[in-house]
Amino acid sequence: MRIDKKQIEQHNSDVQKTHQKRFDFTKSEIPNAEAIIQKLIDFNVAIPSWALGTGGTRFARFSGAGEPGTLEQKMEDIGVLHALNNSSGAISLHIPWDIPSDYTAIKKLATDLNLKFDAMNSNTFQDQKEQALSYKFGSLQNTNKAIRQQAINHNIEVIKHGVELGSKALTVWLSDGSCFPGQLNFRKAFQNTLAGLEEIYAALPSDWKVFVEYKAFEPNFYSMTVGDWGQSLLYANKLGPKAFTLVDLGHHLPNANIEQIVALLMMEEKLAGFHFNDSKYGDDDLTVGSIKPYQLFLIFNELVEGMDARGMNHASDLGWMIDASHNVKDPLEDLLQSVEAIMISYAQALLLDRAALNKAQDNNDVVAAQEILQSTFRTDVRAIVAEARLRAGGALDPIAFYRNNKVRASLIKERGTNTVATGL
Ligand code: PSV
Ligand code: MN
Numbered sequence: 001m002r003i004d005k006k007q008i009e010q011h012n013s014d015v016q017k018t019h020q021k022r023f024d025f026t027k028s029e030i031p032n033a034e035a036i037i038q039k040l041i042d043f044n045v046a047i048p049s050w051a052l053g054t055g056g057t058r059f060a061r062f063s064g065a066g067e068p069g070t071l072e073q074k075m076e077d078i079g080v081l082h083a084l085n086n087s088s089g090a091i092s093l094h095i096p097w098d099i100p101s102d103y104t105a106i107k108k109l110a111t112d113l114n115l116k117f118d119a120m121n122s123n124t125f126q127d128q129k130e131q132a133l134s135y136k137f138g139s140l141q142n143t144n145k146a147i148r149q150q151a152i153n154h155n156i157e158v159i160k161h162g163v164e165l166g167s168k169a170l171t172v173w174l175s176d177g178s179c180f181p182g183q184l185n186f187r188k189a190f191q192n193t194l195a196g197l198e199e200i201y202a203a204l205p206s207d208w209k210v211f212v213e214y215k216a217f218e219p220n221f222y223s224m225t226v227g228d229w230g231q232s233l234l235y236a237n238k239l240g241p242k243a244f245t246l247v248d249l250g251h252h253l254p255n256a257n258i259e260q261i262v263a264l265l266m267m268e269e270k271l272a273g274f275h276f277n278d279s280k281y282g283d284d285d286l287t288v289g290s291i292k293p294y295q296l297f298l299i300f301n302e303l304v305e306g307m308d309a310r311g312m313n314h315a316s317d318l319g320w321m322i323d324a325s326h327n328v329k330d331p332l333e334d335l336l337q338s339v340e341a342i343m344i345s346y347a348q349a350l351l352l353d354r355a356a357l358n359k360a361q362d363n364n365d366v367v368a369a370q371e372i373l374q375s376t377f378r379t380d381v382r383a384i385v386a387e388a389r390l391r392a393g394g395a396l397d398p399i400a401f402y403r404n405n406k407v408r409a410s411l412i413k414e415r416g417t418n419t420v421a422t423g424l
Helices: 005-029 033-042 071-085 103-113 145-165 186-202 229-239 258-267 293-309 331-351 354-362 366-377 382-391 398-404 407-415
Strands: 090-092 169-173 209-213 243-248 271-276 319-322
Touching: 005 071, 005 382, 005 398, 033 331, 033 382, 071 090, 071 103, 071 331, 071 398, 071 407, 103 145, 145 169, 145 186, 169 186, 169 243, 186 209, 186 229, 209 229, 209 271, 229 243, 229 258, 243 258, 258 271, 258 293, 293 331, 293 366, 319 331, 331 366, 331 382, 331 398, 354 366, 398 407
Parallel strands: 169 209, 209 243, 243 271, 271 319
Antiparallel strands: none
16 A cells, blocks of 8 residues: 555645644754754664564464555555655565565565665574474574574575665574573583674675674573673674674663663774664563653764764664564554654754763763753654654654554555464
């Protein structure tokens, strides 16, 4: 399904008056509003192909209706998001969940929908039907050389699919680790994993990057072989300049200071980018900004500070992606909320008075520093984010548009009630 531009124009004219009042007020309060709007227009967050269907928990999956049953339909769903918010112009594929059967047709569809192919994701955390050897005891860390080789080959295969589609990065997330003390020799597991990553690294085209994603626990609960940013950075440093550490917000032990991790990874020029989500306990994969919006703002504050310190392009020098699971909401509505939360935090980080914060820090003025951060966080920037969408041809209120125009009902009509998207 495609969104009719005329419907968007109609929606925008219906809500324009209210928006204009809010925007005029916000603009009067924020001196650099125009510069922020331009940055927001340029900023895009990739949507993972596995987040378009209803996700499951470890206990059940309650599939929604009208889920995308094919890669093409997943892309069309992202096309809907992008038409509405102008900030979801990329898709991140997971192989083998989304193996493209016809590269030319898929690329043409992407062009029609104005989508790019973001990082490719490999999957050695599940056994596939036709697979010769099992990953039950890990993939790149495995004590069995043939299993390690199978995992290496899979990653190289994923790079090949990505090259065909025009992607420029491979994200490797390994579920490798152990559930019980004594199960694993930590040093050997690390060395096997490093050797495997080295082979994968050697297969990267010259303009590609590899993102090493870490996770503190789950599915292994005693040790993870890429368990934290320190281990990931160790691999990335040993691999070379094309290897980076990927931060998934849900992959830390409780209360980890993620904003500090981000600042230091950027200082080392080793931050790959993000998998955005939110969590209360572990890898909860909840809607971005739904649980800890202040933390999201603090992370963006460090990102903007660190990117500007190195003269980086905010829109393209790091990988931005959502990685969430939508169990009780319509996935498309959830993704619209997630992107909105990201844009709000980004806009707030852009409006922060950095000179004043630096001065407060230099003077050890703790109270002033807190005032600056919190008054910025409490500034309502929603009208600025909406204005950026309006100027780029999107909808002023994407969720209202989605509901009023009965997008899900149209998808159900087109696809039926029993489709199930590939993914977890
Ligand atoms: C693992 O929890 C993860 O965050 C990795 O990025 C996977 O690719 C993704 O979720 C989907 O399982
Ligand atoms: Mn992730």
